[in-house]
Amino acid sequence: MDFSMTEAQDALSTVAGEILADQVTQERLRAAESGPDRFDRPLWNMLGASGLLGAGIPEALGGSGYGVLEQCSVLVALGRAVAPVPYLASTVLAASAIAEFGGSIARDRWLPGALAGETVLTAALTDETASTAEPTGDGWLLTGTKTAVPAGGIAAAFLVPADTPDGPRVFLVTPEDPRVSVRRQETVDGAGTAQLELSATPLPADRVLDPAAVEFLHTRAVLGWCALQLGITERALELTAGYARERVQFGRPIGQFQAVAQRLADAYVDVQGIRLTLWQAAWRVSEGLPSSEALATAKFWAADAGHRVAHTAVHVHGGVGIDLDHRLQRYFVAAKHAEFALGGATAHLRALGAALVHRP
CATH class of the missing domain: 2.40.110.10 (Butyryl-CoA Dehydrogenase, subunit A, domain 2)
Incomplete structure (x- = not known):
């Protein structure tokens, strides 16, 4: 098992991070949230123009090549920015499935617009x-x-x-x-x-797509939510640690109080657990190895540890953590969405237990 990032992963993560840092501002987020779909279409168009929406799609079909590991790297960057774009649904799931299992009619009809950021699939x-x-x-x-x-x-x-x-x-x-x-x-x-x-x-x-598309969609959806959760919790912890260094109470930063420091340390361990189990599952999927147990483990950590990190972030921030004008509240609700998407911690722990019981 190799956990080092590929050159493509590093490059895509860097490009995504630069675009998101420039485009996902508080004003743009508020504008996206004022509509019914929380969707930033100009950002979606820009991601298409940059080639990021083609990651994981074969070059012969208009994509930029690469695979699931690279898609996960983009998802982590999107999670860090809580970016209002449907990359998981449109690119990782729908476009990838059509490219892999769809016929020529479906590919010609739907892939060009989806990869260019002109249309959305789900x-x-x-x-x-x-x-x-x-x-x-x-x-x-x-x-x-x-x-x-x-x-x-x-x-x-x-x-x-x-x-x-x-x-x-x-x-x-x-x-x-x-x-x-x-x-x-x-x-x-x-x-x-x-x-x-x-x-x-x-x-x-x-x-109708090839029958193998059923398992493909489930696998990529679970993995995708874990990747988003890594980005969400990673950035939430960074914001919370920064706040704990700046917020002064009783004459010193609250991060110096033992109880706060312990909460942050536990959150750090949780984020590392989400990271480890995500990349373990992603590597197995990318290598075509059996991955059901690794996926259940990763989603359990994304849900269970994600829950703890999200609540730690709000508790350390205090009342400002739930203020709708503060950026942290977006990470809290995003983490809760990722926690329960496609089943919470208990559902995946049961799935893992059932798999272990029937192991020879």
């Missing part, structure tokens, strides 16, 4: 009801409801997993398709999510 991975697809003579009929679909209000296309008589498959749905309803939903961090309802929606046969 994947609907949560189930409120069992989503099913019934074959017809020349296509499929999809039925089901998906909630909290990321970037659902601005997405031009959705990847939707559904059960079929031959097992789960992934289908490509657009808001313009017959009997499709998209309704925006509110979330605690203002992220642009939506409810997607499919009522016997007819789709042609060329809208």
